[in-house]
Amino acid sequence: MSRALNDHAGGTLFGVALNYQGLLNSHLQSFNQPPYQKPPTQPVLFIKTPNTRNQHGAPVVFPQGVERLQPGPALGVVIGKRASRVSVEQALEHVAGYTIVNEFSLPEDSYYRPAVKAKCRDGFCPIGPQLVPAAEVADPHALEIELRVNGERVQHNSTANLVRSIPQLIAEISQFMTLDVGDVLITGTPEGRVDVHPGDQVEVRIRGLGCLANSIVTE
Amino acid sequence: MSRALNDHAGGTLFGVALNYQGLLNSHLQSFNQPPYQKPPTQPVLFIKTPNTRNQHGAPVVFPQGVERLQPGPALGVVIGKRASRVSVEQALEHVAGYTIVNEFSLPEDSYYRPAVKAKCRDGFCPIGPQLVPAAEVADPHALEIELRVNGERVQHNSTANLVRSIPQLIAEISQFMTLDVGDVLITGTPEGRVDVHPGDQVEVRIRGLGCLANSIVTE
Numbered sequence: 001m002s003r004a005l006n007d008h009a010g011g012t013l014f015g016v017a018l019n020y021q022g023l024l025n026s027h028l029q030s031f032n033q034p035p036y037q038k039p040p041t042q043p044v045l046f047i048k049t050p051n052t053r054n055q056h057g058a059p060v061v062f063p064q065g066v067e068r069l070q071p072g073p074a075l076g077v078v079i080g081k082r083a084s085r086v087s088v089e090q091a092l093e094h095v096a097g098y099t100i101v102n103e104f105s106l107p108e109d110s111y112y113r114p115a116v117k118a119k120c121r122d123g124f125c126p127i128g129p130q131l132v133p134a135a136e137v138a139d140p141h142a143l144e145i146e147l148r149v150n151g152e153r154v155q156h157n158s159t160a161n162l163v164r165s166i167p168q169l170i171a172e173i174s175q176f177m178t179l180d181v182g183d184v185l186i187t188g189t190p191e192g193r194v195d196v197h198p199g200d201q202v203e204v205r206i207r208g209l210g211c212l213a214n215s216i217v218t219e
Numbered sequence: 220m221s222r223a224l225n226d227h228a229g230g231t232l233f234g235v236a237l238n239y240q241g242l243l244n245s246h247l248q249s250f251n252q253p254p255y256q257k258p259p260t261q262p263v264l265f266i267k268t269p270n271t272r273n274q275h276g277a278p279v280v281f282p283q284g285v286e287r288l289q290p291g292p293a294l295g296v297v298i299g300k301r302a303s304r305v306s307v308e309q310a311l312e313h314v315a316g317y318t319i320v321n322e323f324s325l326p327e328d329s330y331y332r333p334a335v336k337a338k339c340r341d342g343f344c345p346i347g348p349q350l351v352p353a354a355e356v357a358d359p360h361a362l363e364i365e366l367r368v369n370g371e372r373v374q375h376n377s378t379a380n381l382v383r384s385i386p387q388l389i390a391e392i393s394q395f396m397t398l399d400v401g402d403v404l405i406t407g408t409p410e411g412r413v414d415v416h417p418g419d420q421v422e423v424r425i426r427g428l429g430c431l432a433n434s435i436v437t438e
Contacts, residue, residue, distance in 0.1 A: 012268050014335075045335040047266040049231050051397050063395065084341075116233075116264040122303075122397050176282065178270050178341050 011079065011182030013048035013125055015103055016169060019188025021161045026191055043164055043172055048103065048125040048186065049116070056129035059217040060104055062198045063121055069196055069216070072103035072189035073147040073204040075140065075159050077166055078131055083179040091167035094179065097133040098140055100212040101186045102126045102204045107193070126214050127184065137208060140166055144207040145190065149200050157190035159206075230298065230401030232267035232344055234322055235388060238407025240380045245410055262383055262391055267322065267344040267405065268335070275348035278436040279323055281417045282340055288415055288435070291322035291408035292366040292423040294359065294378050296385055297350055302398040310386035313398065316352040317359055319431040320405045321345045321423045326412070345433050346403065356427060359385055363426040364409065368419050376409035378425075 018024050018040060028039060054060060062069050080096025104124040108115060137143075140159060147155035164172070169185055179185075196202055198218045205211045237243050237259060247258055273279060281288050299315025323343040327334060356362075359378060366374035383391070388404055398404075415421055417437045424430045 012270075042336065047268060047335065049266060049396065051231075051399065116266065117261065117395050120396050176336050177268065177339050180270065 010050075011180060011184055013052065013127075013184050013186060014173065015046040015048055015119065015186045016164070016188045017044040017046060019043070019163045019169075020157060020190040021163055022157070023189075023191035024163050043169060045173070046119055047116075049120045051122045052120055052125035054123040054126040054214070056126065056212050056214070058123070058126065058214060060102075060123050060126065060202070060214045061121075061219055062196075062216050064219055066106055068107050070105055070107055070193040071147055071149075071196055071202050071204070072101075072105055072193065073145055073155060073206075074101040074103050074186045074189050075143060075145065075206060075209075076101040076127060077140070077170075077185040077187060079179045079181055079183040079185070080134070082181060083170055083174040086171055086174050088167045088171045091170035091174075092134065094170060095134045095166070096181075097131045098137050098206075098209055099127055099131050099184070100129075100204050100206050100209050101184070102202065102212055102214060103186050103189060107195075125186075126212055128212055130210055132209050143209070146205050147194070148203040148205065149194065149196055151201070154194045155190055155192050159187070161190070162187060229269075230399060230403055232271065232346075232403050232405060233392065234265040234267055234338065234405045235383070235407045236263040236265060238262070238382045238388075239376060239409040240382055241376070242408075242410035243382050262388060264392070265338055266335075268339045270341050271339055271344035273342040273345040273433070275345065275431050275433070277342070277345065277433060279321075279342050279345065279421070279433045280340075280438055281435050283438055285325055287326050289324055289326055289412040290366055290368075290415055290421050290423070291320075291324055291412065292364055292374060293320040293322050293408050294362060294364060294406045294425060294428075295320035295346060296359070296389075296404040296406060298398045298400055298402040298404070299353070301400060302389055302393040305390055305393050307386045307390045310389035310393075311353065313389060314353045314385070315400070316350045317356050317425075317428055318346055318350050318403075319348075319423050319425050319428050320403070321421065321431055321433060322405050322408060344405075345431055347431055349429060351428050362428070365424050366413070367422040367424065368413065368415055370420070373413045374409055374411050378406070380409070381406060
């Protein structure tokens with residue numbers, strides 16, 4: 001039985017950049033040039049601050065003075081048991097369950113270190129509507145994920161294409177920082193991000209997790 | 220009368236990079252080359268996640284597998300009234316008071332987008348010991364700040380040398396995200412960061428705010 005997500009409110013929201021294979025592939029050439037010289041060897045993390053928290057059915061504000069806004073459909077992994085230096089094998093024991101995240105962002109040139117200004121606008125991280133317990137998700141690496149804008153499917157992928165699996169992410173991140181109960185790993189947005197505009201209805205659907213719907217509004 | 224800092228626990232910790240004039244000057248030449256081409260035009264922000272919170276008198280762990288660790292003495296500005304799009308003129312009305320922060324970090328090559336892995340280790344952000352109310356701080360831009368390691372002064376500067384003043388930071392950040400009660404702006408670390416090692420006693424002193432002392436320990 002799924003729980004309301006509020007049971008786990010207040011945790012840190014960890015974004016993972018470049019975690020879909022198609023997205024990473026499309027940037028490999030530029031990553032092999034200066035200043036990077038090589039693709040990232042570690043998960044590229046960013047933080048969605050608490051002011052970004054938003055929920056199913058609530059509006060997402062298209063900020064004044066901004067040219068472009070992009071939704072970021074993602075599978076959210078909610079930590080259920082404190083994780084410090086856990087192994088890949090034990091990582092999933094620390095997962096309470098799964099939810100849907102729409103990680104809104106202003107588009108950026110650089111993928112290496114996403115900017116607070118692009119990622120942390122108020123309301124830029126709808127989460128929900130439900131936390132589906134881990135036991136009810138047969139395989140979190142085989143979930144169809146799609147983004148619909150005004151009813152039309154504009155992104156379509158599968159968590160089978162994650163670069164780093166959920167256990168790998170938990171193991172790698174927990175090597176250098178403690179993940180706490182209620183923290184959420186936003187496991188990545190697939191390639192093909194699209195622009196949305198005020199008036200648009202945006203839905204992220206993940207098979208088995210439901211639908212997270214938000215409307216884009218002006219201030 | 221100063222308050223215990225716990226009254227404001229739980230807010231977001233915002234780091235500001237490159238906010239001392241001497242530090243910025245020392246990097247101007249590299250910023251004028253690719254890939255940046257110019258110095259930052261906006262505050263360079265990073266987040267210290269909740270797991271980094273630490274306090275006066277508590278140990279700071281030198282992480283396993285890490286070569287270098289650096290303290291980061293800084294003036295902390297605690298928000299006392301929600302701030303969204305406030306002007307420079309009104310910004311200080313949103314400050315509850317001031318405290319000391321030691322923003323520990325692994326040294327990084329890039330200053331533009333500090334990495335979660337370098338900044339967000341457990342316990343890497345001692346704060347305190349006290350929140351000194353704004354009314355008791357005559358001029359937050361004229362505070363002597365120093366770092367002592369094992370009793371020896373190794374960094375010495377003044378908040379007079381901030382690149383962006385406290386009102387400017389509050390105004391600029393609140394243009395794109397809401398600052399909430401209890402949020403802390405870590406206003407920057409001066410040039411001349413030093414390495415510390417297990418066994419070291421580290422103190423940050425800011426005139427009028429007291430002394431934030433921590434010991435470096437092995438795991």
